Amino acid sequence: MAGQSDPHPSHFSAQEVEFMAEDEIIEIVPNMKMEPLNLICGDYGPFFPQMVTQVPIWLAIALKKRGKCAIRPPSWMSIESLTRILESERESQEAFQVLPFHYVEISRLLFDHARDDISDIYMVRSLIEDIRDVRFHKVETSLESFEDARSSAVRINNLSAMEVNIVRPFVGRALQAFYKHGSPDLIPNPERVSNSISNRWQQAPDQGQRRPLRKR
């Protein structure tokens, strides 16, 4: 059978999210000369020593592993920028700060493979972990507000790819359950009852939350 062990084809695994993140562009400083690469996913190069070039992260890491380049951490990964973001996250209860969509994966990849290219790596790492914790806590508390929404759409501002992936299964099922159980025949609204009397269900206005029983 084609199905692998994953019973839910709609769920992305963490590795797949990282795979998508690896296509993001990052800057490198090569220390060698190389001809341009005409890959299926695009053309990169030519590479000259000390000339900043833009390549996808997977390519940058492959070159870094073979000692052919240094990776330049993106501008949002500086201590000043991250400290600022962390403070704003802590101040605001509802809103999420703007961060690159794949910030979790990108920072993880760089920590694993380009430690020496990041200055103050321990500080940066702890800042990013704090940011992740604060954001995740916000996601958890905002889940409580879903039941008031009673609409079929929830706006998730500025959530990152990995965070979306983690909450997706739960939020998806929760919203589906809210939708299913929020339908009007179970919770009649006084203004709606007068419009919605059908042949089968004779709803009295004081029916309240009880399930309408079949007429005998």
Next chain:
Amino acid sequence: MESGSGDGSTVPKMDDYESLISTTDVEHLKRVWRREKAAPEIFQFESALIGRIKEQIQLTEETVEEFVEAKTDPLTVSLYQMDLDRTQFLLRSYLRIRLQKIEKYMFHILKMDELFNRLSKEEKSFAERCCDDLKMHLEDCVLSRLPDNYQSILKQSIISEETDMVPKPQLDTFVVCKTKYYLGHIQLEDGDNGNPDDRGNQRHLEEPFEMEPNVLYFVRYKPIKKFVEEGKIDLY
């Protein structure tokens, strides 16, 4: 680069030349793969895109072989190989997800012409063979031994009004999506479902939903199904 829109490809017709030439086939494949993974039902098979990708993969495989024979720098060879592996992964995963969906909903797909026509030629013959095999197996092992009224493979019993033994894709699932351009007037709640019992139970129709560009939303799949098929909304 041809946009391949003549054969039912659902990549949106881009107005700006810039984005047309800058989106590679791999980007398209990635988008299509994500969409196929996130949505509950199967989409139109992107035959033109897949054909082009297969050609490019073959070309790269030949290039890699030539490099190895010409004893080029192993670094270059390994980078081409990595790119090849990544593209092959996307292609294989795309095909696998579709096969998974076909296996899950095979009777439903075979019954609905609209869905059946979304499959590629190979997928169609796969679906038919799968159905025949499963039908034969179930009939031999179980159905022929059940009482007469319960022997249908599609219905629970003769008195069932619908084909309730057939699993259908759940269009009510919530998906994460984003649109590139502003979309207004999306009707979120179902109007008349066509089901007479539901007419009394219409949900309160709120103002038509609007989607701002580049913002993520959790939305029920059914109302945006049309937009996803047209390529106006991306699934994540």
